[in-house]
Amino acid sequence: MNASKASEIKNWRREQNGSVGFVPTMGALHEGHAELLRRARKENDRVVLSIFVNPTQFNDPKDLEKYPRTLDSDLSLARREGVDLVWTPSRDELYHDSVGGGAATGVFNFRVCEEKLSSRFCGAFRPGHFIGVLTVVMKLLQVVKPARAYFGEKDYQQLLLVKQMAAAFFLEVEIIPVPTVRESDGLAMSSRNVRLTAEERKQAAFLVRALRESNTAAEAAVRLGEAGFRVDYVEDFEGRRLAAAWLGEVRLIDNVKI
Amino acid sequence: MNASKASEIKNWRREQNGSVGFVPTMGALHEGHAELLRRARKENDRVVLSIFVNPTQFNDPKDLEKYPRTLDSDLSLARREGVDLVWTPSRDELYHDSVGGGAATGVFNFRVCEEKLSSRFCGAFRPGHFIGVLTVVMKLLQVVKPARAYFGEKDYQQLLLVKQMAAAFFLEVEIIPVPTVRESDGLAMSSRNVRLTAEERKQAAFLVRALRESNTAAEAAVRLGEAGFRVDYVEDFEGRRLAAAWLGEVRLIDNVKI
Numbered sequence: 001m002n003a004s005k006a007s008e009i010k011n012w013r014r015e016q017n018g019s020v021g022f023v024p025t026m027g028a029l030h031e032g033h034a035e036l037l038r039r040a041r042k043e044n045d046r047v048v049l050s051i052f053v054n055p056t057q058f059n060d061p062k063d064l065e066k067y068p069r070t071l072d073s074d075l076s077l078a079r080r081e082g083v084d085l086v087w088t089p090s091r092d093e094l095y096h097d098s099v100g101g102g103a104a105t106g107v108f109n110f111r112v113c114e115e116k117l118s119s120r121f122c123g124a125f126r127p128g129h130f131i132g133v134l135t136v137v138m139k140l141l142q143v144v145k146p147a148r149a150y151f152g153e154k155d156y157q158q159l160l161l162v163k164q165m166a167a168a169f170f171l172e173v174e175i176i177p178v179p180t181v182r183e184s185d186g187l188a189m190s191s192r193n194v195r196l197t198a199e200e201r202k203q204a205a206f207l208v209r210a211l212r213e214s215n216t217a218a219e220a221a222v223r224l225g226e227a228g229f230r231v232d233y234v235e236d237f238e239g240r241r242l243a244a245a246w247l248g249e250v251r252l253i254d255n256v257k258i
Numbered sequence: 259m260n261a262s263k264a265s266e267i268k269n270w271r272r273e274q275n276g277s278v279g280f281v282p283t284m285g286a287l288h289e290g291h292a293e294l295l296r297r298a299r300k301e302n303d304r305v306v307l308s309i310f311v312n313p314t315q316f317n318d319p320k321d322l323e324k325y326p327r328t329l330d331s332d333l334s335l336a337r338r339e340g341v342d343l344v345w346t347p348s349r350d351e352l353y354h355d356s357v358g359g360g361a362a363t364g365v366f367n368f369r370v371c372e373e374k375l376s377s378r379f380c381g382a383f384r385p386g387h388f389i390g391v392l393t394v395v396m397k398l399l400q401v402v403k404p405a406r407a408y409f410g411e412k413d414y415q416q417l418l419l420v421k422q423m424a425a426a427f428f429l430e431v432e433i434i435p436v437p438t439v440r441e442s443d444g445l446a447m448s449s450r451n452v453r454l455t456a457e458e459r460k461q462a463a464f465l466v467r468a469l470r471e472s473n474t475a476a477e478a479a480v481r482l483g484e485a486g487f488r489v490d491y492v493e494d495f496e497g498r499r500l501a502a503a504w505l506g507e508v509r510l511i512d513n514v515k516i
Contacts, residue, residue: 006428010428010430096425096426097422097425097426108373109372109373109374109422109426110370110371110372110422110423110426110427111370111371111372111373112368112369112370112371113368113369113370113371114367114368114369115366115367115369116367134368138427139426139427139428142427142428142429142430143428164355164367164368165368167354167355168354168355168367168368168397169368169396169397169400170264170268170397170400170401171400172268172400
């Protein structure tokens with residue numbers, strides 16, 4: 001089933017007796033998302049996928065505009081992975097509490113804010129990004145009411161923040177981390193990879209290698225800079241090495257266990 | 259039943275099949291709270307009362323310190339009104355996500371923020387107050403999962419904000435407004451009234467009279483000033499006249515339909 005209104009999702013939800021696994025996405029689905037869906041399929045009676053390019057988490061309007069939209073192939077992938085319900089909410093419904101010019105302005109009223117982790121790492125370079133993420137995830141979780149929600153480890157800071165939010169607000173959901181799925185050369189799968197030029201695509205795999213093969217975060221940053229990346233940050237945090245770096249107009253993020 | 263741990267409340271909640279009505283309070287219960295409980299009792303299979311003096315909504319530490327605590331008589335009132343479950347959460351559990359020195363510092367990490375209504379009226383004079391209110395109400399609602407939650411119209415701005423928050427985050431709960439209960443001379447019942455001196459207590463009833471008997475908000479403000487109140491604001495908003503004014507060290511709020 002494919003539905004856009006929150007009320008339809010709520011009605012469907014009320015009819016389910018078993019457990020619901022939830023995979024929230026921004027579409028442009030790839031093998032990384034497929035892996036989340038397979039985990040959800042295995043561990044729950046029902047699987048819900050949401051597809052919503054959340055405007056409030058884009059600090060850069062150009063990035064929002066260029067974000068790939070591939071709904072038809074997303075729906076095929078969902079069918080293939082046995083998804084029971086695909087939710088494609090509208091901006092106007094999800095942000096009906098927007099101020100002034102509606103959801104499109106990105107000015108939204110009620111927010112989930114966090115004072116600590118959300119301003120570091122990616123948050124330091126993308127002001128407001130995690131407020132947008134946490135707010136939309138809170139809304140989605142309240143409608144879908146899953147037993148489990150699945151998040152990729154590629155967005156590691158996001159995963160940590162969503163986990164912390166669920167604990168802080170006593171949400172019933174279990175937040176399940178799923179290991180990053182990589183291309184054969186090691187590049188972490190990402191919807192933004194399609195925006196790399198052929199040349200950049202070849203270079204891109206060096207990101208994870210630099211993280212793995214350097215002794216320190218600082219060393220990795222230097223090596224990435226020498227290889228032509230514009231580095232936002234490389235930092236070690238709670239047993240992971242986190243990084244964000246640009247190739248041309250594309251910002252890549254990745255992280256590895258240390 | 260009386261319990262303090264969120265996990266106990268959640269376990270109890272899972273065992274309930276019928277509807278749950280919820281009355282969140284800061285204790286120091288009076289006839290206004292009793293009215294909320296009676297409405298909840300009438301409209302639901304089970305009634306939950308929470309008693310928690312929420313530190314994050316006190317912008318003034320002295321006010322927090324002086325806030326009346328009357329747990330024994332609160333529990334008697336709860337018994338009398340047929341409450342099924344009294345939840346008395348601890349600061350440390352409700353704000354386990356606090357930053358630094360624990361919940362006592364009032365520095366808490368995850369928050370529900372609002373960009374518009376929360377900075378007006380009382381919000382303009384009590385910075386951060388409504389962030390504290392919304393955050394704690396969100397937490398309480400996630401644990402209790404009521405079908406209906408009851409809020410007094412006396413705290414009208416709070417009522418509006420909680421209603422808007424429930425809509426913005428697609429919460430399942432229905433927010434039920436309950437008319438203000440007044441003393442025989444018209445003074446709105448409030449836990450802070452016990453802090454008025456005998457002289458101030460007599461004057462205090464003039465607040466609602468000034469709101470009712472003035473043609474404009476400005477006129478009411480002038481009359482209150484002449485009567486010895488220190489007026490924070492009197493303003494007309496969406497069909498109500500809202501006011502906050504001090505008598506000595508006690509801040510009174512009230513509102514009437516216009």
